[in-house]
Amino acid sequence: MPNNVEHENFTRTAVIAGLGAYVPERVVKNDEVAERLGVTTDWIRDRTGIEQRFVLEPAGATSDLAVEAGRRALESCGNPQIDFLILATCTPDHPFPATAPAVAARLGFKGVAAFDLNAACSGFVYALSVSAGMLASGTYRTGLVIGADAISTVLDQSDTITAPIFGDGGGAVVVRAGHTGEPGGLSTQILGSDGDLLDIMKTPAGGSRQRSAGVGDDAANSYFTMAGRAVYKHAVNRMSTVSSAVLERMGWAPGDVDWLVAHQANRRILTATAEAIGISPDRAVINVDRVANTSAASIPLALVDAIRSGALTAGNRVLLAAFGGGATWGATGLIWPDLTLAEHQTAT
Template identity: 40%
Template sequence: MAGMYRSRVSGIGSYLPEKILSNKDLEKMVETNDQWIVERTGIERRHIASEDQATSDLCVIAAKRALEDANLKVEDIDMILVGTVTGDHQMPSTACFVQAKLGAKNIMAVDLNAACSGFLYGVSIADQFIRTGMYKNILVIGAEVLSRYMNYKDRETCILFGDGAGAWVMSRAAEGQTNVIESSHLRADGTLADLLILPAGGSKIPQSHEAIDKGLNFMTMKGRDIFKNAVRTMASCCQEALEHNKVAPEQVDWIVPHQANKRIIEAVADQFKFPMERVIVYLQETGNTSAASIPLAFDWAVKNGKIKRGQTILLTAFGAGLTSGSILLRY
């Protein structure tokens, strides 16, 4: 019966560009050093898209890997959702370019701009479309080419961010199947929008020589305020998910948090007395990849035998907006 369906994660995939920007490389570009970066963030390196790679190109590689993992063809997909703040163009949507490159014809394709929470927003939206019976298989992608928006003279931001893509195929679960999305809990607080922002390029400050001269085409961040609000919002969203599903922290096999800063991750885990041994940390390899962060870390954890089918997983993120959210799922 329509409205009684559940959704599951049927396939996962990810992609990291080949070029690596290490902390040692950054030492030559900005006043910083490897020890300082590792101690304060946990990041050791990040991957950088090649000059001929757009966000949609990263999406397509991750998407094909997810489709293969799900044992589905492009023709089986009913909808494409792309979480990104670094789309190929201001318009049209990056999802439309992904659709064309995959050869998926006449299906819904749209971008979601929720920054680092974008993938969770996408999974939640896909879950709703499947629950209502409207669609059976939805491709959800989180992808960013953040390196194009970095000021490599600003150590507040350039040490943190990298490029990458992760994708899930969300599918209708069979009747009685327990490996499903249990619930999602999403939020936003626009009063804090100025804490992490890319000022130029929109209708308020169109791209211009003046904007570029002022550096407004680069991302800016108020790090201390972001840290404080990240811990608060992710911990609150996790608590909401646990209470909604009547699940105790010890019943969760893994937390997969947004990979922004190891200190933030440790602070969130500490709120629940949750051991770091059961928290997926992959940012040492990727840096902060925004919407790609969670699916990249999830895919890595599955491939390395940490996350297994049947386990209970708690996802949580925060991002510019400020957006935040959590999802509890049985993988």
């Protein structure tokens, strides 16, 4: 193991101890989306690499996704008691209050620290980093980190840019206090942001700026918008740059990485990011074809699928990377631990 990682063996951090993920039952294939948008299924597949997505039924909400994903993660490691819950989401049940306390209560953890974190598609990596700091403080012993988004609820279903790309889902990990040198221990974490890029992905309405400016409730402003070409450029650049910085600090060469598990934005972004880092694209975990872009849920969903397929195994060197609205980005690396998924947890 590289010298600088050995030097960090006694640094307290978060250790991944459990994993779970969940998608709604309703499957929406490309033919349904294509008919609605007046395009072909080939048009969707060629631009995104996506074949299908999972969508909440009416009356469903982000908290429903988060609760089920959290329950599965807890079951995977013996249902431990937790001291805090972080919910990474950009589609909370309500603008106010936060959704995390309700999720904690539904899971049976009234009284624990619980809060939302909004870094859009980077939310899960951000939340992991925050959990590492909380556990390193010595105040907390065990936590639950959930990434969940119901993006379908903020989409204009007639928008050819966003409607084909997104799906709903939730993913979660149980984290415990441990050390950077052990399997599952989060070592180097690097996060970043650039507020000058806030307009490339945005939901204009619903916040204080709209209301204080006296802007009317135009329905179009309530939908998520995205500048596709700009997102592609910045996603590849930021994820590859931050990933390379993490590898350098950890003393890993790109060839040392067994699996790149990046935010599942679309297939082209995933393969381009791997190539920019210097990792073979066949070492990039890809399940965006089956679940689409699930925002903060995408990395844990990809991890579950990689385990179920037999690709990801204990001892693998794993690099996690994400880019999201804000703009935000982040990456971290770890040696994958020996985890057992809940019995009913199936690949998506």
